[in-house]
Amino acid sequence: MLIHPWDVARDDAEWQQWLAVHDFGQLAVNGPAGEPPFVQPLHFAYDPELGEALTHLARPNPLWGALEANPEVVLSVVDDYAFVPGPWQAEPDAPPEQGVPTSFYAAVQLRCRAHLVDDPAGKAALLNRQVGHFQPEGGTAEVAAGEVPFGRMLSGIRGLRLEVTGVRAKFKYAGKRTVEVRDRIAGELAGRDAPGDAAAREHLLRRQRA
Numbered sequence: 001m002l003i004h005p006w007d008v009a010r011d012d013a014e015w016q017q018w019l020a021v022h023d024f025g026q027l028a029v030n031g032p033a034g035e036p037p038f039v040q041p042l043h044f045a046y047d048p049e050l051g052e053a054l055t056h057l058a059r060p061n062p063l064w065g066a067l068e069a070n071p072e073v074v075l076s077v078v079d080d081y082a083f084v085p086g087p088w089q090a091e092p093d094a095p096p097e098q099g100v101p102t103s104f105y106a107a108v109q110l111r112c113r114a115h116l117v118d119d120p121a122g123k124a125a126l127l128n129r130q131v132g133h134f135q136p137e138g139g140t141a142e143v144a145a146g147e148v149p150f151g152r153m154l155s156g157i158r159g160l161r162l163e164v165t166g167v168r169a170k171f172k173y174a175g176k177r178t179v180e181v182r183d184r185i186a187g188e189l190a191g192r193d194a195p196g197d198a199a200a201r202e203h204l205l206r207r208q209r210a
Helices: 012-020 063-069 120-134 151-156 179-192 197-209
Strands: 024-029 038-043 045-047 052-058 072-084 102-117 157-172
Touching (some): 012 102, 012 157, 045 120, 063 102, 072 197, 120 151, 151 157
Antiparallel strands (some): 024 038, 045 052, 052 157
């Protein structure tokens, strides 16, 4: 992923706060020799203090053999995207038709070392942490190995602890444009109000204020 200086995350807090509420991504795992990578969509819970992401998958998933062969993976998350028409980006002294269309988006790529979790107690603890992230209000019974209602289901999954070893974060929101052009884009996004436009506009204005 190319990251220009004007698109780089301001600091760790920027991408960590974004990732805390964008917890669905794609796990890219090296495939066997001569084969393309495996790409698995999944929910995950990222813990910035421990520097790891937690998830689980069904035992029949074909990723497991690839992970055992090579545990180096990438967890990729992209969201808050919007298409920006060319005229919105035209410089004030240029005709609108000379503006260059582009895409706005936020993206975080976590390079990780995968650790498989097969111990029933370990899987139960992992699942409880995941549920605690996604369902902090409670309402679901705690998972405990060998106990109802979920203990018998643990054999059907494998846990996955993703130890983060590197981060690439990008916030592509007209960072190299003039204030006048950014203000115009913000106004156009508000007026169009298509899916994703409000979030993209907020990123543009937030980074402009910073």
